[in-house]
Amino acid sequence: MTRPASQFGALSRRSGERSHTSNHTEGADATMTVPPEPGDDPTDPSLSAVMSERRQLINLAYRLLGSLADAEDVVQETYARWYAMSRRQREAVESPGAWLTTVAGRVCLDLLGSARARRERYVGEWIPEPLPDRTELLGGRAGGTVTDLTDPADRVTLDESVNMAFLVVLESMTPAERVAFVLHDVFRYSFAEVAEIVGRTPAACRQLASSARRRIRAAQVPATPAARRADVVRDFKRAWEAKDIDALIGLLDPKVTMVSDGGGVVSALLRPIEGGEQIARYAMAIADLAPGMTILERTVNGQPGLVAQRDGVTEAVMAFEVAGDRVTRIWAVRNPEKLRPWTTA
Structure with a gap:
């Protein structure tokens, strides 16, 4: 599921999700002000395809925020914005997956901007929320099975981009650096796509990711098997x-x-x-x-x-x-x- 981008690895996007966000994000910021049409039914035929993006969104939001609770809130907000649109508006979206990712990325960017103020009021040191291995999550529930797991931790793919050292370095970055780096180097979005989310030019996003990589390199220790x-x-x-x-x-x-x-x-x-x-x-x-x-x-x-x-x-x-x-x-x-x-x- 991964392909290397740095010592910490990279989580590639699933095939079929490479549509450019610039073609279908017109409603990404405006959807909260668009009321549903009378009789609009949110359970449309595309529900399964839209909800299948949930795991991807949880993975992205956790890496951007370092908190499962916040990641879950971001995903809920993202789907709320999707269903705030009329059915006709939703059907006009070329790639729902890219639309949802754009919205989730922007919500995370906003949260990261306010997180520093919240961390200043936090008692003591703030450490990203630790994640268990999926098998341990299963073992922690009496009679637990793959089908009855609902905890968002089960939907986060454990790879090198979620190890604690990596997440702690991400905490030292500016919000824009973190979003640009995670989207491009970890999830393999193009800088044109990242620019749509961050609200800067592709060239500026390239510079943000480059600055983030320097922080990563400065914090690296020699690899140990x-x-x-x-x-x-x-x-x-x-x-x-x-x-x-x-x-x-x-x-x-x-x-x-x-x-x-x-x-x-x-x-x-x-x-x-x-x-x-x-x-x-x-x-x-x-x-x-x-x-x-x-x-x-x-x-x-x-x-x-x-x-x-x-x-x-x-x-x-x-x-x-x-x-x-x-x-x-x-x-x-x-x-x-x-x-x-x-x-x-």
């Missing part, structure tokens, strides 16, 4: 459970950084802490304060991670960046609002 990353995270878990502080320090890069997100709802670090010894001692303190804690190896945003549970309740999800044989960054999400997909039935 997936199996080795999993081994390092497993060793971290075992040393933590054994309360072996020397082993923990040996697994942590001297310049390692740990960030925690409690959102003001639960206790968490208000600022990042740095240094292998400091983080190891912090981990030991947590183990002493939570003697009944269970640490589980789990896939977090497509990468090896850990989940901390007490009495069957997920209290933290940890994502790791590994370079060589050592952990260089840890992100610990404790905000319960961001742990919804990890809650068992």
